[in-house]
Amino acid sequence: MMPQLYLVLTLLVAAVIMFAMNKPRMDVVAVILMVALPMTGVISMSEALMGLSDPNIVLIAALFVIGEALVRTGVAQRLGDWLTARAGTSEAKLIVLLMVIVAGIGSFMSSTGVVAIFIPIVLRISRNARIPAGRLLMPLSMAALISGMLTLVATAPNLVVHAELTRQGYEGFGFFAFTPFGLPILALAVVYMLMARRYLAPGPVQAPLARAGIADWVSEYDLAGREHRLLLRPNSGLIGKRLDALDLRASTGINIVAIERGTGLRRRLLHPQAASVLEAEDILLIDLQTEGGQAFDIDAFIRNHDLIVLPLSGQWFTDTAQDIGMAQMIVPPTSRLIGRTVTQARFRTIYDLSVIGMKQGSDPVAKSVIHQPISAGDTLLTFGPWRAIRKLSAERRDLVLLDLPSEAEESVPGRHRAPFAAGILSLVIVLMVWGVVPNVQAALLGCLLLGLFRCIDMEAAYRSIHWQSLILIVGMLPFSLALQRTGGVDLAAEALLAATDGAAPRLVLATLFAVTAVLGLFISNTATAVLMAPVALAVASALGASPYPFAMTVALAASAAFMTPVSSPVNTLVAGPGNYSFTDFLRIGVPFAVICLIATVIMVPVILPF
Template sequence: MDPAAWTFVILGLAIVAFVSGRVPMAVVAIGVALALWATGVLTLTEAFAGFGDPTVLFIASLFVVSEALDATGVTAWVGLQVVSRAGRGRARLTVVVGVMVALLSAFISINGAVAALLPVVVVVAVRAGIIPAKLLIPLAFAASAGSMLTLIGTPVNIVVSDAAVAAGGRAFGYFEFALVGIPLVALTVLVLALWGDRLLPDRVPDRFADVAPDPREHAQNLRSSYAVDLDTNTLFSVSEGVAEVLVAPRSQLIGRTIYPGMTTRDENLVILAARRGEDEGPNASRGNATPGELTLQAGDAVLVQGPWEALTRYTASPDVIAVTAPQSLQRAVPLGRGAKRAIVILVLMVLLLATGLVPPVVAGLLAAGALILTRVLTLPQTYRSISWTTVILIAGMVPLSAAFISTGAAGIVADAVLSVIGTASPHLALLVLGVITMVLGQFISNVATVLVVAPIAVAISRALEVSIMPFMMSLTVVGAAAFLTPIATPVNLMVMQPGGYRFGDYWRLGLPLMAVYLAIGVLYVPLIWHF
């Protein structure tokens, strides 16, 4: 079998594996790289070149920057400031939420933007008397539109920009995406505001997702739950917080006597209150607060206060079970420790990217390194912040994209497309490529889809003897239109449970939005980036 045929076979098997969902995406990507080497399509160095690709390293660094903004409460502060002023009308809330998440996703990952605003939107919806389902799909869809505002909005933008350079074009500027991103965001928010109420379900979810609680509300709940006089305005701050823990079965704390005001032995945390648990274990039903001394038993609840780092270490002990993780509460504190440093580093990174003084990967790695050196993030936090699935997925699929070019597989597909549509209209070529990209993007990662379709777009543009730039930008636009299924993007899946959505709820609002994206990709993009 010739190399081109092997490339098609490997692509087909990868798509089947992606769609089935039975094999982790990272495993599929590594399998693709191994298969390309085993079949002789690529050399060993070529098959694993993606793991050293600057695009992959840049994307990994962006996850670190996103984590810094989230962990320091920058996203929580921005979300609270804007959403709290949105009022109670569904349409107005949709507009404010849509614009907010779009702006946020332009500078941090789409997943990070949605994760940061998800708890805020749920709380605001409940307070406004609106079913969360009316706002959560709009939150996810608007985030996808916002990713088109800057180069770093989504890995797809970076992949396409690099593909344009490799094909003999130029790299897209940092804010150049905004030329198409601003109309996309405006039209997306308009569609969501006008049709969202009619096309989204009225279903109330059985239960909401586990989201970070509002610090003020959480403090009031603790005060009421323990029936003690606590200043709710001082329980949570930039430097300190409160954690509620249960005494674990077989804990070394069992039999130890505690009382309010004493400090813990190891972490020097202050015990604010305690109450007796009626049963043992993490699901114990708890009784009334005990104002005096209490000899601890399994299942007893204890309220402790102290620095966030000490709380994190204390709750990691096997002797206690945290009711709410301190890290979750700390993220919900607006403009927490390190927020100013994180903002300054973000601004400097954006300036480096916008001016082109250094390659994007250098700007990203400098920002990630600065966040660690200034102690905004710890090294373990940095490792955890990176979506290794995404990194491995891109690294494994980059060689497949290269194989499509080197084996002539992209040319075969391009010739097949051109034999059907002819060479008269590049707009028709954009339409066909757009439909192919959209269909694939509903079932496999949009990054993987773009990596597959990009070399085909390059081959078609060369056959038509037109510029590669409108093809690459159009591919970016339609690649962002993954709206028909909950598995199309991680953010679609993130809002499924808290919104009480079913698999078939997405296409009703997603279909008209996809038509908008296709129209912009085929008709509007060539007006800015000429053939």
């Protein structure tokens, strides 16, 4: 078996080098290994592909879909909005709430996805609160990694270790088996970051925008000077009236472009329809456009209808960008709109969008936009639901999409379906916790229900799956089998035991944690778990001890990837926006990895006895 072992180890070393260099891509390396391992004669081609039929691979894919549904329905963004409202400009409070929320969400969906969601939220908070983004993004990445220590399905390494336990005939970990370890480590991380934040980002960092934002357009078209926000008092005569019956546009020149309804997390931004009925405490966003330069006494209108004027700024438009967006459209020479006004063209009726700004050439139209005849080459600034903007983007004859604001990337297409998504997630968790059905079956049921309630469509579901991660796991799984058959796992276990000869079991756990964490500096934490899980179980067998403390130590160490920007995709994502250097991660990450090691060695034997 020694020649075959050397071949397998040679492939392993080659894989580690390619992973460290990131050439070729990790998933390509995994495919190379699936092709090369059967050539050693240790495993067959069908065994090299066995990961494709592993239930845990299907479970991970389903969790990607569930996570995407939470994004598309705005569940994650609403928590971000709540964070902004509760924390205000207090940096300490922001760090605490940010880490708790991110860890909580990450315990049920991809930590990489959570970080991708929260980076723009954190950058916006940073700009508004005048806090350097680097002081917030490192806590964000650390909390996302710790979320993997909270539940079984939080991260792929947990599922890999769980699968290795069941493959060797042991009972796997329960859904919340990780929680008693993850919560104390999260608390330690919060305290640690409150003290360590002073060593990050000495100056403010502004995230560069790839294109203009809504606030830029508000200034460019002078919207904040022309738009008004009016609150309906309980005794307002407008309450209970349909918009088509009021016909404010024709009678007064008032164009209602949006209706705010509700407060806090229940706040909604509605696009006005002819059949829309006004309610008490509604807030109307109006665009005052009078024909022929006629003066209109807006103050008298406010008094007569018992309204309150609320402040309006470009920031308001930006903060509502998850509900309703903007787009610049150009009028081509073939357009049927030419020569007609916005009102005559029944623009809002046909396109479900309001025209709130117009440019003829490079100059914005200062007078009434909706009564201005449209010419070829005019630029129209439209305002309305993102779904209507996306639908209109396919138009080519009458309008051509010129530009979308940077906030378009944060839009939520299914915000009104958030309760369904949250309810389905709760159902999936209950099924997993109580073991009513296998975890993978519960997750697949959740995906079907999310599709049934239109929280996600098939195209978005397929796009949400991080195929690179799945192929990486599939390609690395045969390695553990090959190492076991050639005696590599036993040799690794013997080497670890020899290094800790006669030492207490806790010292063995500490060594196992350190080896796993160091290996994670060079290859992904998923690949690390694939390689170290069988070693941990072999060490437990050699010591005649329970396999669970050793398996748990590997899982926790795999999630402790705080030390370099390449240890995890989570770190890579925040490195640029946070303006972090390699040494920033070493300076902050290494001490906390040591803290995690100490906490693990103390807690694991108490909760999972040897």
